[in-house]
Amino acid sequence: MTSALVDQLRADLGAAHYSVSALTGLWGSEADAALRRNQRVPALRALTALRTKIGRAEPSATLAWLFVLGLPVTHADLAAALPSLSVAGAVALGLVAGGNAAAAPGATEKPGSADADSPLRPLLELRPYSFVDEHGAGSWWIASDLGELALGRPLGETHVLGVGGASLTLSGLLIPTRVQTALDLGTGCGIQAMHAARHSDHVVATDISVRALELAALNAQLNGIGNIEFRLGSLFEPVAGERFDHIISNPPFVITPRTEGVPSYEYRDGGLVGDALVEAVVRGAAGHLRPGGVAQLLGNWEYRTDQDAFDRLDLWLDAPKAEPGAGPHPRPVLDAWIIEREVQSPALYAETWIRDGGTRPGTADFDRLYGAWLDDFEARGVSRVGFGYMLLRSPAADGTALRRLERLPGALGHNPAGIGSHLAGCLAAHDRQTAADDGLLSRMRLTVASDVTEERHYWPGQEDPTLMTLHQGGGFGRSVPLDTALAALVGACDGDLDVGSIVSALAQLLDADEGELATELLPGVRGLIDDGFLLPPA
Numbered sequence: 021m022t023s024a025l026v027d028q029l030r031a032d033l034g035a036a037h038y039s040v041s042a043l044t045g046l047w048g049s050e051a052d053a054a055l056r057r058n059q060r061v062p063a064l065r066a067l068t069a070l071r072t073k074i075g076r077a078e079p080s081a082t083l084a085w086l087f088v089l090g091l092p093v094t095h096a097d098l099a100a101a102l103p104s105l106s107v108a109g110a111v112a113l114g115l116v117a118g119g120n121a122a123a124a125p126g127a128t129e130k131p132g133s134a135d136a137d138s139p140l141r142p143l144l145e146l147r148p149y150s151f152v153d154e155h156g157a158g159s160w161w162i163a164s165d166l167g168e169l170a171l172g173r174p175l176g177e178t179h180v181l182g183v184g185g186a187s188l189t190l191s192g193l194l195i196p197t198r199v200q201t202a203l204d205l206g207t208g209c210g211i212q213a214m215h216a217a218r219h220s221d222h223v224v225a226t227d228i229s230v231r232a233l234e235l236a237a238l239n240a241q242l243n244g245i246g247n248i249e250f251r252l253g254s255l256f257e258p259v260a261g262e263r264f265d266h267i268i269s270n271p272p273f274v275i276t277p278r279t280e281g282v283p284s285y286e287y288r289d290g291g292l293v294g295d296a297l298v299e300a301v302v303r304g305a306a307g308h309l310r311p312g313g314v315a316q317l318l319g320n321w322e323y324r325t326d327q328d329a330f331d332r333l334d335l336w337l338d339a340p341k342a343e344p345g346a347g348p349h350p351r352p353v354l355d356a357w358i359i360e361r362e363v364q365s366p367a368l369y370a371e372t373w374i375r376d377g378g379t380r381p382g383t384a385d386f387d388r389l390y391g392a393w394l395d396d397f398e399a400r401g402v403s404r405v406g407f408g409y410m411l412l413r414s415p416a417a418d419g420t421a422l423r424r425l426e427r428l429p430g431a432l433g434h435n436p437a438g439i440g441s442h443l444a445g446c447l448a449a450h451d452r453q454t455a456a457d458d459g460l461l462s463r464m465r466l467t468v469a470s471d472v473t474e475e476r477h478y479w480p481g482q483e484d485p486t487l488m489t490l491h492q493g494g495g496f497g498r499s500v501p502l503d504t505a506l507a508a509l510v511g512a513c514d515g516d517l518d519v520g521s522i523v524s525a526l527a528q529l530l531d532a533d534e535g536e537l538a539t540e541l542l543p544g545v546r547g548l549i550d551d552g553f554l555l556p557p558a
């Protein structure tokens with residue numbers, strides 16, 4: 021019955037051309053931008069003007085009015101927008117209800133009846149979502165709980181989030197390599213699981229929220245995705261004893277004071293002290309990855325007054341926890357590439373997340389929560405909070421280890437299909453270069469990646485540049501300063517000459533000792549391979 025209703029809903033949304041580009045067409049890009057700032061007035065005005073102009077409700081406009089702007093519609097308008105499903109079907113699916121009463125924060129309204137005279141109000145958001153990945157362009161519809169805009173008040177603690185900024189960040193990082201099994205831990209509305217379903221035979225999606233799993237299952241079905249299995253439970257409990265090729269998690273990483281009266285939002289707060297939830301996901305990943313399998317997570321991590329966050333991350337990676345006095349772990353249990361993108365002070369962090377929960381600055385509640393956050397950070401000696409991407413890998417049998425923790429603030433390069441392929445390429449290139457001793461590296465014929473450009477600065481009137489920099493157009497948009505010899509070596513990497521021959525020619529040209537020049541240049545070459553500037557042969 022429900023399945024038939026979902027099929028009817030899919031048919032209606034398709035027939036109404038309810039898509040991201042259609043909505044932008046209806047209300048314009050400025051209204052789109054305003055909606056991203058949680059302001060609906062420009063979109064509302066555009067839809068009202070459209071209705072006046074054409075003298076009727078356009079189906080996609082009715083759906084957007086209801087499910088994006090969160091405003092009531094008439095029975096007749098909804099019936100016209102959902103001709104297959106019908107209003108009764110929309111009520112049965114829990115999409116709308118009659119009457120104006122707003123649900124209590126966090127409450128989930130049960131589907132009920134709607135009489136033909138009363139307005140229909142949304143019980144869910146249902147937004148079109150579009151993306152481009154390595155497999156091409158795609159377009160879905162995503163149902164989630166009503167946001168602050170529709171509710172007109174702070175979110176409930178059991179709110180199921182739609183596709184937010186962090187969701188997009190993580191989905192844009194996903195390595196698209198074909199795998200058998202993937203796990204999406206903390207699936208929420210199911211967005212990562214749905215992306216993973218494009219490159220995995222089978223996906224397990226878990227959450228502690230029954231409602232999240234229901235919405236995620238609805239979203240998968242609505243978008244015709246049949247290879248996701250949904251399981252209830254905390255952290256790795258639902259997958260005890262199982263291993264995966266790809267683990268994905270946008271975990272509830274927000275650090276929240278465990279203080280009476282501070283709301284604990286299921287969607288962003290794992291209920292543990294400080295960054296312990298992220299630590300638990302990292303430590304747990306080691307036991308749930310197949311050899312060579314990769315885990316990709318987002319996370320927050322704390323800088324303590326007496327400890328750099330990267331030192332703490334290093335300890336998490338050496339899971340399982342070392343026994344006291346047992347000495348360091350002989351070999352890292354997980355390969356890791358961690359990229360810190362941002363660091364916030366306790367004050368800025370508190371402001372960001374209190375506002376995110378819907379509590380507005382200038383209110384007594386905001387100030388009370390602010391104090392609780394600062395008390396918690398102070399009591400635990402937290403001086404800053406880092407945010408970033410974590411890529412963990414169960415080391416492959418060949419023993420090449422990767423332990424790379426770096427700070428990369430600022431804009432990424434241009435990656436229309438996400439950065440996942442770049443990450444995969446860098447991992448593979450790293451494995452190639454670490455497995456090669458200097459002799460083997462010297463025999464490699466490298467090429468310069470197609471997105472790389474070189475910038476040179478000259479003192480006026482001088483023939484030789486004073487500054488040379490390589491820029492990466494895609495990937496992380498890195499810039500690397502070069503000295504004359506390394507610049508010349510990179511310039512000669514056209515896939516014809518091997519590295520050794522280039523070094524030899526340069527040694528003659530620069531009147532330098534070939535062995536010494538190789539010793540000087542090869543570490544730089546390895547770094548450029550790791551970062552995707554120089555590509556090893558296929």
Ligand SMILES: C[S@@+](CC[C@H](N)C(=O)[O-])C[C@H]1O[C@@H](n2cnc3c(N)ncnc32)[C@H](O)[C@@H]1O
Nearest residue numbers: 187206207208227228229254255270272286287
């Ligand atoms: C930030 S949301 C991510 C949702 C979605 N994966 C995305 O990327 O947009 C975190 C999700 O983790 C779930 N969660 C919270 N605590 C959890 C736990 N201990 N184990 C598993 N999932 C948990 C929440 O219910 C929520 O759906």
